[in-house]
Amino acid sequence: MDTISAFITLLFVMDPLGNVPIFLSVLKDVDAKRRQWVLARELLIALMVLLIFLWFGGVLLDLLGLKQESISIAGAIILFLIAIRMIFPSPYGLLGETPEGEPFIVPLAIPMVAGPSALAISVLLVSSDPDRMFDWTLALVGAWAASAVLLMSAPLLLKALGNRGLIAVERLMGMILVIISVQMFFDGVGKFLHLDIATPL
Numbered sequence: 001m002d003t004i005s006a007f008i009t010l011l012f013v014m015d016p017l018g019n020v021p022i023f024l025s026v027l028k029d030v031d032a033k034r035r036q037w038v039l040a041r042e043l044l045i046a047l048m049v050l051l052i053f054l055w056f057g058g059v060l061l062d063l064l065g066l067k068q069e070s071i072s073i074a075g076a077i078i079l080f081l082i083a084i085r086m087i088f089p090s091p092y093g094l095l096g097e098t099p100e101g102e103p104f105i106v107p108l109a110i111p112m113v114a115g116p117s118a119l120a121i122s123v124l125l126v127s128s129d130p131d132r133m134f135d136w137t138l139a140l141v142g143a144w145a146a147s148a149v150l151l152m153s154a155p156l157l158l159k160a161l162g163n164r165g166l167i168a169v170e171r172l173m174g175m176i177l178v179i180i181s182v183q184m185f186f187d188g189v190g191k192f193l194h195l196d197i198a199t200p201l
Helices: 003-014 016-027 032-064 068-087 108-113 116-128 130-152 154-198
Strands: none
Touching: 003 016, 003 116, 003 130, 003 154, 016 032, 016 108, 016 130, 016 154, 032 108, 032 116, 032 130, 068 116, 068 154, 108 130, 116 130, 130 154
């Protein structure tokens, strides 16, 4: 995977357009003067979590004795489930009900921006090619920055696209994520089977 493909995949997984209605819903009870500050804080927390997984996820895999193929297959399954919920939305959003009051870390930073699929893909990128840390960091920060711009302008996006427009875009992104998740699954299974066949008994 090249840097552009990694950027696009991470951006789709973060799903900023699909998160706009959720962010607006969670922040509606927050004082108007604090909304942008709270949103910026949550986005920065999400970036820190994503970078930690990108830089140190490989160490965690080694400690747990996990293989790259396991991350690829697990990430594909999670990504597929999220994509299905984007295409066939639940009344409670992508990841269930959200707590009331001013959000802190949950649910905006985690799991809406730094979700399980984004974390799994970050670890997968590094484990697939550890020598390209600069490229992966650039792709991750770029995807986060694009998501941050879209989410910070959530009220304007809602006015421009309307609810139906946002729903249409989210379902289109869900279809693309289904294709990406299936490819990730086949790649993981293919590598696992090749490794299993190549390993002598």
